[in-house]
Amino acid sequence: MFESPGSTQLDAFYGVGDAGVVASIGVAAGEENAACARRLEAMGELYARRAPEDETDRIDWAIDGHENIVAEISAELHISRGRARGQLRYAIHLREKLVEVARVFKTGAIDVRMVIAIVNRVALIQDRDLMVKLDAALARWAPKWMRLSGPKLDERIDWWVERFDPAGRRVPQARPEQRYVEWFPAAAGLVGMCAQLRAADGAALDHRLEALADSVCPNDPRTGAQRQADALGALAAGLTELRCECESCDCTAAQRPGGHAVVIHVVAEQPTVDGTGGMPGYIAGFGPLPASAVQELAATSKLKPLAIPDPKAAPEPGYRPSAALAEFVRLRDLTCRFPGCDQPAQVCDIDHTVPYQVGGLTHPSNLRLLCRCHHLRKTSRHRHNPCGRYGEATAKRRHSPGTPLSW
Numbered sequence: 560m561f562e563s564p565g566s567t568q569l570d571a572f573y574g575v576g577d578a579g580v581v582a583s584i585g586v587a588a589g590e591e592n593a594a595c596a597r598r599l600e601a602m603g604e605l606y607a608r609r610a611p612e613d614e615t616d617r618i619d620w621a622i623d624g625h626e627n628i629v630a631e632i633s634a635e636l637h638i639s640r641g642r643a644r645g646q647l648r649y650a651i652h653l654r655e656k657l658v659e660v661a662r663v664f665k666t667g668a669i670d671v672r673m674v675i676a677i678v679n680r681v682a683l684i685q686d687r688d689l690m691v692k693l694d695a696a697l698a699r700w701a702p703k704w705m706r707l708s709g710p711k712l713d714e715r716i717d718w719w720v721e722r723f724d725p726a727g728r729r730v731p732q733a734r735p736e737q738r739y740v741e742w743f744p745a746a747a748g749l750v751g752m753c754a755q756l757r758a759a760d761g762a763a764l765d766h767r768l769e770a771l772a773d774s775v776c777p778n779d780p781r782t783g784a785q786r787q788a789d790a791l792g793a794l795a796a797g798l799t800e801l802r803c804e805c806e807s808c809d810c811t812a813a814q815r816p817g818g819h820a821v822v823i824h825v826v827a828e829q830p831t832v833d834g835t836g837g838m839p840g841y842i843a844g845f846g847p848l849p850a851s852a853v854q855e856l857a858a859t860s861k862l863k864p865l866a867i868p869d870p871k872a873a874p875e876p877g878y879r880p881s882a883a884l885a886e887f888v889r890l891r892d893l894t895c896r897f898p899g900c901d902q903p904a905q906v907c908d909i910d911h912t913v914p915y916q917v918g919g920l921t922h923p924s925n926l927r928l929l930c931r932c933h934h935l936r937k938t939s940r941h942r943h944n945p946c947g948r949y950g951e952a953t954a955k956r957r958h959s960p961g962t963p964l965s966w
Contacts, residue, residue: 589667596664599674602632602647603654630933633899640900640932652678656690659698668702673712677701680716684724693723744846767794775803776810825860826890827853832862843893843903865890874920878911885909888926895930902930910934 633643653661684690696719745751771790793801803812830836831850840853866883889904907928913919
């Protein structure tokens, strides 16, 4: 039924020996690197065409103008604004500070990992003459560093930065400021978390989770890792002890309360809620929820049916949609509808695709979610965009002097 590899002329590697296949891997990698360099070069060119030449004007322009370029790149590449902003940052560095490194990058001799490492390690250098010398040195050595691990690569780059400009080398801050907690969808019904805390807070949280995980009886069927994960949920519910899952009538830990009420919005079809359907539910920002998990939650949760408007119904009068229509639009779209933007519905505005002022209807087919950033940009474009330079007419009015350039 299936032909074996290499049995047809349509196979790109038909008749090619192992050495040739390995060589093709290297050629493809070089082409990939060169293509990435061209993409960043084009981003740098777009930035250069849009940014004012005068340094003072560029600082005033940095808010609206820069963000509009980010929005265009995001839409063109179908990526988030955050990723587009990061790529534009690398492009600006390559164009304005790392000209020789960019030249080597275009040959395919180094990859984007190398470029990112270099940009991040030289970002503090301000002296242009020193930057020119460092750029030349890094361009000469970067191809030889391709096999180095991340920490060793940083060490090599820092050595050259230290040699040319000791004040420009990145050193650990006395008190870390890069603290965050991020959540992302994982396997069905699960969510992943990535966090960076103060060391003391991390140690305290670790001890607290261990104490909660150990508060159940020895017959609890969960592993230690599972109990610690459930302990984090118990903390969110305001519990001081973890509920045991041994299902024994004699276990006092199994009789513990389930915690305080927490509001979580889950969207699911009625048959799934009733237990007669298998369509997964959905938690905004965390992805699909298996039907079995939906049914388990439905047994103890408040249920609210969603009114789905008739597509043939007449539009609503007035500019502002009714509460029912607004709720439908938010649960239909779930996130900002701008290409590449994933801002959740709760921070988005309901926007008329065809503006209401020029005859757009207040109807589900003409309503969408836009986050505040893209909603304001749309309004700015309609008011001030006779020549396609998005938002420039409002940049100075909104911007307070002194904001540095993004790179």
